[in-house]
Structure formats: structure tokens, C-alpha cells
Amino acid sequence: MADQTLPIGGSIDVTLARPEARTALLEWLHGWVVTVDHKRLGILYIVYGIVFLLVGGVEALAIRLQLAWPDNHFLSPELYNEMFTMHGTTMVFLVGMTIVFGFANYLVPLMIGARDMAFPRLNAFSFWMTAFGGLLLYYSFIGGFGLYGMGAAPDVGWWAYAPLTAKAFSPGHATDYWALSLIVMGFGTLGTAINVIATTLSMRCKGMTLMRMPLFVWLMLVVSALTLVTITPLTAAQIMLTIDRYLGGHFFDTQAGGSAVVWMHFFWIFGHPEVYVLVLPAFGIASEVIPVFSRKAIFGYPAMVAASVGIAFVSLGVWAHHMFTVGMTSVGNTFFVLSTMLVGIPTGIKIFNWVATVWGGKIRFKTPMLFALAFVFQFLIAGLTGIMLSVAPWDWQLHNSYFVIAHFHYVLVGAIVFNIFAGIYYWYPKATGRMLSETLGKWHFWLFLIGFHITFDTMHYVGFLGMPRSIYTYEPDRGWNHLNLIISLGGLIQGIAVLIFAWNLIHSYLRGKRAGNDPWDAWTLEWSAPSPPPAYNFATDPEVHSRRPLWDLKHPEDPDWKYE
Amino acid sequence: MSAIPFSSAAEPWILPSRGRVAMLSLIIGESAIFTIFVVAYLYYIGKSLSGPTPQQVLEIPLFNTVCLLSSSITIWLAERQIERGNMRRFTAWWALTMALGCIFIAGTAVEWHKLIYLDGLTIHTNLFGTTFYSLVGLHATHVVVGLCMLGLVLIFSLTGHVTEANSERIQVLALYWHFVDGVWVVVFTVVYILGR
Ligand SMILES: [Cu+2]
Numbered sequence: 235m236a237d238q239t240l241p242i243g244g245s246i247d248v249t250l251a252r253p254e255a256r257t258a259l260l261e262w263l264h265g266w267v268v269t270v271d272h273k274r275l276g277i278l279y280i281v282y283g284i285v286f287l288l289v290g291g292v293e294a295l296a297i298r299l300q301l302a303w304p305d306n307h308f309l310s311p312e313l314y315n316e317m318f319t320m321h322g323t324t325m326v327f328l329v330g331m332t333i334v335f336g337f338a339n340y341l342v343p344l345m346i347g348a349r350d351m352a353f354p355r356l357n358a359f360s361f362w363m364t365a366f367g368g369l370l371l372y373y374s375f376i377g378g379f380g381l382y383g384m385g386a387a388p389d390v391g392w393w394a395y396a397p398l399t400a401k402a403f404s405p406g407h408a409t410d411y412w413a414l415s416l417i418v419m420g421f422g423t424l425g426t427a428i429n430v431i432a433t434t435l436s437m438r439c440k441g442m443t444l445m446r447m448p449l450f451v452w453l454m455l456v457v458s459a460l461t462l463v464t465i466t467p468l469t470a471a472q473i474m475l476t477i478d479r480y481l482g483g484h485f486f487d488t489q490a491g492g493s494a495v496v497w498m499h500f501f502w503i504f505g506h507p508e509v510y511v512l513v514l515p516a517f518g519i520a521s522e523v524i525p526v527f528s529r530k531a532i533f534g535y536p537a538m539v540a541a542s543v544g545i546a547f548v549s550l551g552v553w554a555h556h557m558f559t560v561g562m563t564s565v566g567n568t569f570f571v572l573s574t575m576l577v578g579i580p581t582g583i584k585i586f587n588w589v590a591t592v593w594g595g596k597i598r599f600k601t602p603m604l605f606a607l608a609f610v611f612q613f614l615i616a617g618l619t620g621i622m623l624s625v626a627p628w629d630w631q632l633h634n635s636y637f638v639i640a641h642f643h644y645v646l647v648g649a650i651v652f653n654i655f656a657g658i659y660y661w662y663p664k665a666t667g668r669m670l671s672e673t674l675g676k677w678h679f680w681l682f683l684i685g686f687h688i689t690f691d692t693m694h695y696v697g698f699l700g701m702p703r704s705i706y707t708y709e710p711d712r713g714w715n716h717l718n719l720i721i722s723l724g725g726l727i728q729g730i731a732v733l734i735f736a737w738n739l740i741h742s743y744l745r746g747k748r749a750g751n752d753p754w755d756a757w758t759l760e761w762s763a764p765s766p767p768p769a770y771n772f773a774t775d776p777e778v779h780s781r782r783p784l785w786d787l788k789h790p791e792d793p794d795w796k797y798e
Numbered sequence: 799m800s801a802i803p804f805s806s807a808a809e810p811w812i813l814p815s816r817g818r819v820a821m822l823s824l825i826i827g828e829s830a831i832f833t834i835f836v837v838a839y840l841y842y843i844g845k846s847l848s849g850p851t852p853q854q855v856l857e858i859p860l861f862n863t864v865c866l867l868s869s870s871i872t873i874w875l876a877e878r879q880i881e882r883g884n885m886r887r888f889t890a891w892w893a894l895t896m897a898l899g900c901i902f903i904a905g906t907a908v909e910w911h912k913l914i915y916l917d918g919l920t921i922h923t924n925l926f927g928t929t930f931y932s933l934v935g936l937h938a939t940h941v942v943v944g945l946c947m948l949g950l951v952l953i954f955s956l957t958g959h960v961t962e963a964n965s966e967r968i969q970v971l972a973l974y975w976h977f978v979d980g981v982w983v984v985v986f987t988v989v990y991i992l993g994r
Pocket of ligand 1: 505506509552553555556
């Protein structure tokens with residue numbers, strides 16, 4: 235404003251007194267703390283998630299360094315237990331959930347042509363609850379008192395099976411930090427889920443019927459509905475655990491008639507659908523990226539919607555496939571075998587639809603598309619090993635082995651993290667107004683892809699060779715030595731790739747090419763707003779007539795609504 | 799999107815109320831929490847290794863139950879009054895709803911006092927105590943939260959700050975109260991009928 239000439243005489247000074255640099259910084263920070271803008275909260279979520287992605291990655295590398303060769307003592311056994319517990323908890327709750335809901339926050343209102351979320355203040359509250367939960371969890375490294383004295387992080391595994399979590403076996407407060415932080419984050423997540431549902435159902439712009447919503451919005455709606463009944467059982471189970479630990483309750487106290495298996499059931503009633511809470515948004519990202527870079531509308535939109543809803547329902551009835559070795563009845567085993575296999579049908583439909591979208595398209599191999607294509611391939615393999623593990627006798631053989639670790643990392647990294655990267659490369663220009671560097675992006679992609687396959691393909695193999703999960707170290711005569719070294723090297727390559735990515739985020743923010751409103755020639759509403767969008771999103775309320783409103787706008791002679 | 803010849807101005811664009819959607823979502827989430835506690839209660843019936851047992855100490859809280867369930871009717875009457883703009887009647891029914899809720903909580907307090915000091919049953923005593931206090935306590939917590947919100951509305955209403963315009967929000971809050979009452983039917987059945 236200072237250099238603007240206003241038609242006012244010299245009597246009024248229009249230059250604002252320039253605040254000192256220190257106060258300017260404070261004001262800028264204050265603005266981010268008190269914000270209720272969905273875009274800023276979305277960015278906060280994602281930045282928070284990426285920071286913890288680096289933290290969780292360091293923990294993973296520490297684990298891999300410890301296992302790189304036999305009889306290693308790089309970490310102490312106690313620290314090793316803390317590392318794998320914190321790695322799992324961090325990646326699921328502080329990375330996966332935050333980034334997923336960060337994307338939802340940023341994109342859902344823009345995609346449905348709304349000004350903000352339905353409840354902006356609830357939105358801010360949810361974010362700060364989640365942020366506080368994460369800090370609480372990590373404070374245990376300093377202030378937690380556990381079995382081995384001060385500075386004890388939780389060390390009971392991210393599944394925290396009873397009775398290891400009982401006061402007798404986990405004295406001190408390390409386990410309490412885990413339980414309480416998950417309760418706190420659970421409430422934050424519940425708030426966001428409610429907000430996303432209310433936003434999608436009640437804030438859509440004119441003409442945005444349910445069957446015209448972008449698939450990403452559909453998937454976030456399904457995910458939020460699933461979250462309502464997924465995160466809450468975990469909260470309930472954590473309350474029970476806290477009652478056991480603090481008030482002397484007996485829920486999971488086997489000495490007083492309680493049952494450790496009940497904890498397993500409750501945990502996996504949460505734990506299995508949780509995977510879908512994380513992977514469905516990844517499907518949503520792929521369903522936006524793949525059509526735009528194939529220059530074709532998504533194939534089989536109604537089937538994609540139906541499959542998403544189907545996956546959500548089926549996912550609620552499969553949890554005990556994590557418990558085949560507990561010793562359920564054969565009827566129980568059979569039920570969970572079959573219900574788990576059922577998941578393969580809707581996910582298979584999705585894979586076919588993505589392939590059919592790419593088929594015959596004019597493919598542009600930009601970084602987002604590369605990540606999305608790798609996802610389709612890797613998710614297929616993850617699905618196939620999932621079907622293998624759903625067969626109870628196969629699971630009896632490979633339960634708790636590295637094969638299982640390989641399977642779920644193929645889902646969590648190969649599908650979810652790959653799509654998160656795709657999403658960030660795709661929407662970063664919208665959020666910042668700058669393009670991410672394609673050169674760095676390609677380095678990131680290829681290194682990460684190579685590292686990923688070196689690590690996780692090999693893990694399947696050591697699993698077959700009988701290497702169990704969560705072991706501190708192993709003897710040199712097991713035949714796992716070289717394989718473990720290879721797995722660790724792959725981890726290192728992925729670490730380098732993620733550092734390149736982090737550098738790309740910072741570098742492109744300062745030096746990146748200007749993006750403009752619509753750098754990818756895309757079709758959904760968010761690309762009609764300026765980059766970055768102003769606080770009010772759209773100057774006038776948009777009105778849509780098809781699933782690809784920007785296509786209609788760019789091609790008035792051949793609009794989509796004629797064919798839908 | 800001016801280029802598109804579309805006469806959509808004629809048809810009104812109506813979306814569901816965000817308050818109702820959000821409250822229904824919250825209710826679905828809360829139902830899942832209660833489901834877990836109910837399942838735990840059912841699973842642990844008769845698995846306590848020591849006494850006292852439900853048969854020995856639990857009495858059916860019939861008066862309490864009648865009070866809580868009729869509060870669902872009084873709040874519904876209050877909803878009807880605010881829709882019509884009869885603010886005095888609304889306040890009266892609303893106050894009665896609160897009174898019934900308070901009687902319920904007082905009844906629970908009396909029951910727990912007896913259980914703790916006469917029968918020696920605490921959350922620590924046995925599995926029955928653990929599951930009983932946590933399930934009934936979880937419900938009672940929801941009643942207390944509900945009473946706090948009802949109380950806020952009552953204060954606003956007595957000071958004349960609630961009008962017909964707030965009818966929608968009042969109904970959203972009432973939805974929560976109906977839910978709390980509905981959950982009691984389940985808790986009552988599980989604890990006092992199946993569990994005894
Ligand atoms: Cu599972």
C-alpha cells in the first residue's frame with residue numbers, strides 16, 4: 235500500500251506505520267494460530283504431517299540400522315521397542331490422519347464451491363486438539379517415566395496388546411502418554427470428520443448434486459462417515475485401558491476374569507477400518523490426478539462411488555483377520571476369511587476403472603501422474619498379498635512375520651504415501667501459487683520408487699524365510715543377513731528421496747515457476763479460483779452443471795452436461 | 799458459468815441443515831462408543847471372580863427411568879412451543895425437562911452411594927463393578943453434559959435471549975437429548991434386565 239498514490243492531499247498519511255520486524259513476525263504467527271480459514275488449517279495439517287513424516291522416517295531408519303546386520307547393538311533393546319512403537323503410532327496418527335484431513339480441509343470446500351467448512355471454529359479446535367495430542371505423545375521422550383526410568387516413550391507396540399499394558403508390566407506413565415494422546419487426537423479427528431460430512435452435505439454450491447461431486451469429495455465423505463464409527467471404538471478402548479491403569483479396573487486384567495483377547499478385538503475393530511480411512515483418500519487423489527493427466531474423464535464414475543461405499547461397509551466386518559492365530563472357532567475363522575476376500579471385489583473394480591481411464595488417454599507423465607501410476611501397480615500387489623493373508627492357514631504360517639510387514643507397508647507406503655506425494659505435487663501450485671520443480675520431482679519419484687521396491691519387495695522374502703517382526707536382533711546363521719542389509723539400504727534411498735522432496739517444497743516456494751490459476755488444464759472447481767485462493771475462495775458463488783465444470787467453461791461448444 | 803443456457807433459477811437449491819447433519823454424525827460416533835462399552839458389559843456378565851454380583855446389589859431404577867424417558871416428551875413439547883413462538887410455554891417445558899434430568903442424575907447418585915458405602919462395590923472390586931460404573935457412568939456423563947447445555951439455554955431463555963429464530967438450534971440440541979434418552983433404554987435393558 236505504501237507506494238500507492240491515492241487522490242488525497244498531503245494532510246492524511248496513508249502509509250501504515252511499518253511495524254518492526256519482530257512484531258511483524260509475531261503478527262504473522264499469531265495470524266496462523268488464530269486462523270479459522272479452511273485453507274490455512276489444511277496447510278497447517280499438512281505441514282504438521284510432513285514434519286512428523288520426517289520424524290517417523292528417522293525412527294524407521296533407526297530401526298533399519300539396528301537390523302542391518304546380526305548381533306547389532308546400535309540401539310539398546312529398550313530404545314528399539316520405543317522406536318517401533320513410536321514409528322507406527324506416528325505414521326498412522328500424526329502423519330496419515332493429519333495429511334488426509336489436511337487435504338480434506340483444503341480441497342473439499344474449494345471443490346464443492348463453498349466459502350469455508352460448515353463449522354470453521356470447530357475446524358480450528360480439531361486441528362489444535364490433534365496438534366496437542368502429537369506433542370503430548372512426543373513429550374513422553376522427555377517427561378515420561380517408564381520401566382527404565384525417566385524419558386521413556388511408549389514401548390508396547392502401536393497395537394498395545396494386553397496384558398503388557400497393565401500397570402504391573404508397564405509401570406510409570408509411558409503407556410499413559412500413548413493412551414491419552416490417542417484419546418485427545420481421537421476427539422480432534424471426530425470433530426473434523428463431522429465437519430467434513432456437514433460441509434459436503436450442506437455447503438455445496440448450486441448445481442453440485444451428490445452425483446456431480448468430484449470423486450475426491452465423495453471419498454472424503456465416505457472416509458469421514460467411516461471415521462465416525464472407526465476412531466470412536468479406539469477412544470472407547472483407550473478409556474477402558476485408562477480405567478484399568480488408573481482406577482484399578484479389570485477390563486483387560488486376566489487375573490480378575492478380564493480378557494486380553496477383548497482388547498485385540500476392540501483394537502482391530504478400530505485398526506482394520508483405519509487402514510481404509512487412510513487409503514480411501516489416497517484413492518480420491520488418484521481419481522483426480524489420473525483423469526487430468528490422461529486427458530479423459532474418469533471411467534465408470536457411478537461404479538467408483540458405489541465401490542467406495544461398498545469398501546467402507548465391508549471394512550467394518552473383517553477385523554479378526556488380524557487374529558487368526560489367537561484360536562477362534564472354525565466358523566469365526568471362515569467368516570473372516572470370506573469377508574476379507576470380499577474386499578477384493580470393490581477394490582478390483584477401482585483398479586479396473588483407473589486402468590480404463592488411462593487406457594487410450596493422451597498421457598502426460600508429470601510427477602503427480604508418475605506417483606499415481608506407481609500407486610495403481612503397487613496397490614494391485616498389496617491387494618494380492620492381502621488376499622493371500624486372508625486365507626487363514628496361510629496366515630497361520632506367516633503371521634507376525636516380515637511378510638505381513640511387507641504387505642501393509644505396500645498399502646501404507648506404496649498406495650497411501652505415493653498418492654500423498656501425487657496430491658502434493660498436483661495441488662501445491664494451487665496452495666502456494668508456485669510450481670514444484672519437475673526435475674527435483676523426477677529425482678524424488680525415481681529414487682523413492684527404487685528405494686521402496688528394494689526395501690519392501692525384499693521384506694516379503696525374509697518373511698518367507700521366517701524372520702519375525704518386532705525382534706531386536708538376530709543370529710548370523712539364519713540366512714537373513716544380506717537381505718536385511720539390502721532392506722536397510724532401500725530405506726536409506728527412500729530417506730534421501732524424502733529429503734529431496736522436502737528441499738523441493740522449500741526451494742519451489744521461494745524460487746518456483748509461477749503457476750497461474752490452472753497449470754494442469756484441469757476440470758474441477760478449485761482450479762477456477764486464483765492460486766493461492768483468497769480467503770473468500772470464489773468472488774461469486776459458482777454454479778455447476780456437470781462433473782467437470784471447468785471443461786464446460788472451456789468447451790462451451792461441447793459441454794459435459796449434454797452427456798451426463 | 800454464464801455460457802451455459804440453463805434455466806436452473808426456477809428450481810430452488812435446498813440442502814440439509816448443517817446443524818442437524820453434524821448432530822446426527824456426532825450421534826453415530828457416540829453410538830459406536832456406547833456399542834463398545836455395551837459389548838464389553840455383555841461379554842463380562844457373570845465372569846467376575848468375586849462378589850458382589852448384580853443379583854445381590856442392583857435394584858431396578860424404575861422411577862429414574864420414567865423421569866428420564868418422560869423428559870424426552872417434555873423437550874418435544876418445548877420444541878413445538880418454540881416453533882409456534884410461545885416463548886413462555888417453551889421456557890416452562892424446557893425447565894421441566896431439566897428438572898426431570900436432574901432427578902435422574904440425583905437418583906444415580908443415590909444408587910451409587912448405596913452401592914459404594916453399603917454394598918462395598920467400587921470400580922476396582924470386580925469385573926461387574928468395572929463394567930457397571932464405566933457404562934452407567936459414561937451415560938451419566940452424557941446426561942450431565944446435556945444438562946449443562948440445557949441449562950445454558952434456560953438461562954438465555956429466562957433472560958429473553960431465545961426467540962423463534964433459534965428454533966432450529968434448539969431442535970438440534972433436543973436431538974442430542976433424545977439420543978441420551980434412547981441410549982438409556984439400551985443401558986437399562988443390558989444392565990438391569992439382561993445382566994441381572
Ligand atoms: Cu486388516
